[in-house]
Amino acid sequence: MLIENIELTMSHLGLGNLSEYALMVLFGNAHSHHLVAGTGLAPDLLRDKNANALYPAYFMTRLSVPETVLLHSFKLWERVSVGVDVKRFGDTLLESRYILGREGEVAQDAQTWERQNLPTMEGNNLIVIENIDAVNVRRKVANPDPDCIAKLPKARVSPRGVTRSKIVRSRGFETHGVESQRVESQSFESKPPDAAARLEFANKKPFHYEVLPGRDAAPGHAMIFARFCEIMDAAEYQYFSREFTPALPDELITCFSVLDREVFYYGNCYAGETLSIHLRGSLQIFEEGELLDNCNYVRAAMLNLDFELFQHRNKSLLAMARTRKMVAIPMHKQDVISDLQRLVYFSSHS
Amino acid sequence: MNKVKSTINVVLEDIRQRNNYPEKALREDSKVVQHLGFSSLDVAELIALLELELGVDPFSQGVSIMDVHTVGELYRVYTDALAQTATVAMH
Numbered sequence A: 001m002l003i004e005n006i007e008l009t010m011s012h013l014g015l016g017n018l019s020e021y022a023l024m025v026l027f028g029n030a031h032s033h034h035l036v037a038g039t040g041l042a043p044d045l046l047r048d049k050n051a052n053a054l055y056p057a058y059f060m061t062r063l064s065v066p067e068t069v070l071l072h073s074f075k076l077w078e079r080v081s082v083g084v085d086v087k088r089f090g091d092t093l094l095e096s097r098y099i100l101g102r103e104g105e106v107a108q109d110a111q112t113w114e115r116q117n118l119p120t121m122e123g124n125n126l127i128v129i130e131n132i133d134a135v136n137v138r139r140k141v142a143n144p145d146p147d148c149i150a151k152l153p154k155a156r157v158s159p160r161g162v163t164r165s166k167i168v169r170s171r172g173f174e175t176h177g178v179e180s181q182r183v184e185s186q187s188f189e190s191k192p193p194d195a196a197a198r199l200e201f202a203n204k205k206p207f208h209y210e211v212l213p214g215r216d217a218a219p220g221h222a223m224i225f226a227r228f229c230e231i232m233d234a235a236e237y238q239y240f241s242r243e244f245t246p247a248l249p250d251e252l253i254t255c256f257s258v259l260d261r262e263v264f265y266y267g268n269c270y271a272g273e274t275l276s277i278h279l280r281g282s283l284q285i286f287e288e289g290e291l292l293d294n295c296n297y298v299r300a301a302m303l304n305l306d307f308e309l310f311q312h313r314n315k316s317l318l319a320m321a322r323t324r325k326m327v328a329i330p331m332h333k334q335d336v337i338s339d340l341q342r343l344v345y346f347s348s349h350s
Numbered sequence B: 001m002n003k004v005k006s007t008i009n010v011v012l013e014d015i016r017q018r019n020n021y022p023e024k025a026l027r028e029d030s031k032v033v034q035h036l037g038f039s040s041l042d043v044a045e046l047i048a049l050l051e052l053e054l055g056v057d058p059f060s061q062g063v064s065i066m067d068v069h070t071v072g073e074l075y076r077v078y079t080d081a082l083a084q085t086a087t088v089a090m091h
Helices: A020-035 A110-115 A160-171 A227-243 A335-349 B003-018 B040-054 B071-090
Strands: A002-007 A055-064 A079-089 A093-102 A120-132 A137-141 A198-202 A207-210 A256-265 A274-291 A297-311 A317-330
Touching: A002 A020, A020 A055, A020 A079, A020 A093, A020 A120, A020 A227, A055 A160, A079 A110, A079 B040, A093 A110, A093 B040, A120 A160, A120 B040, A137 B040, A160 A256, A160 A317, A160 B040, A198 A335, A207 A227, A227 A256, A227 A274, A227 A297, A227 A317, A274 A335, A297 A335, A317 A335, B003 B040, B003 B071, B040 B071
Parallel strands: none
Antiparallel strands: A002 A079, A055 A120, A055 A256, A079 A093, A093 A120, A120 A137, A198 A274, A207 A274, A256 A317, A274 A297, A297 A317
16 A cells, blocks of 8 residues: 655646546556565566566556545645555556545545545556557567555455456446436426436437647557547537537536546557547436535536447547536536536527 | 365366456466466456465566466466475475
8 A cells, every 4th residue: 555645747737727637647646656566676677577568457447436526626736645555466467446535635544445425446457568569569468567556455256357457358337327308298398497407418429539749648668558538528518509409508518527437448549640539328316405514516417428439440448437516606606507407408409 | 186286277167257258178288368368467366366376476587467467377386496495395
């Protein structure tokens, strides 16, 4: 187990508050440090016996954020504690848990992290050698030289993500829990726009996202795992601002706060590639917005989204994700709750 | 069949069944990836399960997973690792 105390700087957040991408990179940094703790080596010196460079490739992450500690509540220049606890299953599978809190807030006993009301993440990695040829990225499982990796405690059972990644790939995610409560049978006159509604949607054509050198992937390197979440957010923004009719205003879309995101990574890509992104989901408006204790925002709606990301040129699957977001409207923007209710009502009838 | 071979066969069969891979006769020259259809994740899980079942990890003793391709090579590295462990215990 490792806890790192750091300051959230402009390198992490730019001029904004904590984002999902920034948090996942912080977790990834702590994970990299943990893997070589006690070896005297830098994380990029993880090697096998033949001195091949190894890479702990994520094949599953699941981020969970409490409704009362949303990520944007962590501000620029704030000091935080980032915790990571890694176990190995065999030589090449890693099972990790992560936690973020204000400095000093993260418990020293990793067994209690699930009970802390703080953002956490589960992650599973496979240690691989990446072979890159002109066309494809191929990963081969490889075991690290014991002198190049920290002495990690052993897990006694296979990480949850091993089986789940196969199930999700073959069957997709389960359908969203509550049956549709669309108000399509109601007329506008008999059903005022502030009534509860649940809208289901999907993009008609996949979004295309160009992976640019520098912005998305360093030249010669695969895209960092956390970048997938930003690309999903970009697709989500594009959907709600351009395809959703009537379009949602930016001030509403920026109120979407991630509560849960489970991602399975089946491949990766390099700068120059184009990704195709499919999304579908549902938006559930709450009948009466709920003011959360000690928070300066109202819980107005819940957004569920499933994503599938493909490499455009050969249609190979790169990632699948299920995301749950809360529409958390700040107290000073309460007018937009009415906009949300009206737009969803009209959209469900169009 | 000795304990190492039977254990390896049982674990290979368990992973095959869980993944609904086609049944194939296990031969010593069967390649785990090319013939049995195991993915990288399957290979990683296989190694971890064999460590639990046989109580020995040849890959922490200098063997590279990249050098083990066939079922016969699996038999050999685990047999050798168990023999090495027994020798160390005797000394």
